[in-house]
Amino acid sequence: MTESVHTVTTLPAARRPGCPFDPPAELVDARRHGPISRYTFPGGRPGWLVTGYDLVRSVLADRRFSSRKELMLHPTIDYGDIEVPPAPPGEFLLMDEPRHGRYRKPLVRKFTVRRMRQLTERVEQITTEHLDAMEQAGPPADLVTAFAKPIPAIMICELLGVPYQDRASFQEQVDSFMNGETSDEDLLAAYTATQDYLAELVAAKRANPTDDILGDLTDSDLTDEELKGIALLLLAAGLDTTANMLALGTFALLRNPEQLAALRADPALADPAVEELLRYLTVAKTFMRTALEDVEVGGQTIRAGSPVILSYHTANHDPERFADPHVLDLGRQDGGHLAFGHGIHQCLGQQLARVELRVALPALVHRFPTLRLAVPAEEVPLRPESADIHGVKSLPVTWDA
Template sequence: MTEHALPALPTERRPGCPFDPPQELVEARERSPISRLPFADGHQGLLVTGYDLARSILADPRFSSRKELMRHHPTIDYGDIEVPPAPPGEFLLMDEPRHSRYRKPLVGRFTVRRMRLLTERVEQVTAAHLDAMEQAGPPADLVTAFAKPIPAIMICELLGVPYEDRGSFQDDIDTFMNGETSDEDLIAAYTAVQGYLAALVAAKRAHPTDDVLSDLLDSDLTDEELRGMALILLAAGLDTTANMLALGTFALLENPEQLAALRADPALAGPAVEELLRYLSVAKQFVRVALEDVELGGHPIKAGTTVILSLGTANRDPERFPGPHRLDLRRQDGGHLAFGHGIHQCLGQQLARVELRVALPALVQRFPTLRLAVPAGQVALRPEIADIYGVKSLPVTWDA
């Protein structure tokens, strides 16, 4: 393996480059697709920055997603901390066969066909929020007026969560996803969400409705397992798409030629969304642990090694994507890793695609003079420690 090693995981993006991964990560990938990475507790982990190697690891059952095996953050001294397994139902942090116990009942409910049938509803929800923005007039915070409510309504309707209840959990989910929360507040938010979901599952048991959660009641899943599954779906359905809508709009506003192309050609929506997913990689990294000694691409990896996969650099790998740092909505090079790969590939990716393909073109066509209301350098970004990258707010304006 390469002798190259990073002293720490880079976390700072260059000033004026909010869409690019940290420069140190890009330079690491240029030297080698894999580097040694020390952890605060003395563990010698690895950082994968190349596309081919990251994709191989994501599909390799010799690499585990189990919560109890992982060191998620190199800066934390895990010492003698004994990390418990993932709670029942939270299948993203499990391997087979536990993982399939929870994912399989959901797969048929998130197919491409089923999600496309939701297109008309996404169009209705999008139009309603664009109408509200237009009626209120400029300026607006695109995060609260547009990016957050659209995926929130859709995932709430799918799960059978009363939308008027969203205040009971949306702020709490944001609290444990934003990367700026104390341990005490994290625990409080997690506990509050679990309490809400426990009440929701009990309500579905008493009065099932036409939704994904009610559909699962006939299975052998326990209430605790259903709570865990609902938490995963809520958190993913709310946070990732909301950040893609806001950050994607920011990227388009900073690339006016690409914005003009999307506005002029609604048929460009499909490839435009795929390119924005690749270019932005809001889910910046995944973590895996080697279950046995492995050799991949000539690189030996010892059992027990924590491997951090940098999706931001893998999706900018010039060996896979020519001119990778250029936003090109007509790009034909598919196969990005924004939704992951392998058995843990994002279950809700087709729903996210429908939401993005509908909402982004509708926004830029409704407001042809849409622009930032503050200098780009003043847009508040999420900290790099957050699992999902994005903007805290996006002040925009337009000619009324």
């Protein structure tokens, strides 16, 4: 007989006031009842929510769970009778093998640890330029626009080969369909404009290949439509996530002054600090899977076709895996977080994100030793829970000039 299991009734769950870094209380409560809960999707379809670290990791590694877009349900939107199409060519995050491998494999060698570390000097240069500009302009500043967004934006634009003169408008378009607050009409317009631009960019690379990822891929058997999809995915994955890690990570450090002081005092703490911030914040909060056959997970039978929500954030705050998980501890020894996922879909650009965070965060806190919030912490505006990536809309900061 199947044991009674907890039910989560409302998503997205709200965060507790004054707790911008912890998972929503309802999800924490669900995990306390057990690592897997029931959840009824909009429209009445029964599904599951997995919140425990071990179970999230096991589902991510299990090929009996699909990432295919056409099999997915949205946790908060009722699609009704609308038939969800397969992922467009190139957008391999929402594909299974062998389609997934066709697109990911040519990219793997471009994102190795060695190749990403070779970009360190360029990241240092971009970081210094923006810190210089902040210092010259003087306090106060919005750290999101002055620092957190430009660094990963410039890096991903350079990797894709976006011409310098196009970058500002290009980044604005991308932000419009990723911030979680744009109206449906404006979101569609921005998304379409971005796709159109990428199509033009791919055509230009095809005509005159350049020394960047898109230029290199024009020498493969990938079509223009596939290259456009790959570019869109890399852009979405490489810009918004790191930008919000930089801003939210700074916010977390400012709210934990003893940890901030430790990072300033010990350069060797940069690597573990980044890993702890990735775990603690987990800005990519949830991902979806769909069971392809009946699978037993955590003592429950998940039937074929059932949708499953994987809560990365709650898993990374699982006390059975991490001691005192709601504490930011830059010297933490129990690693192995799921901020970049796990399995065949583990984040392709994770090493680039690590380089950017390892360079930018220590540089910021060393350049401005008196850096502090310019508004009360509770007045820092958070992105809505409906946004795919958690973060702040702005981060007003000041310092002693």
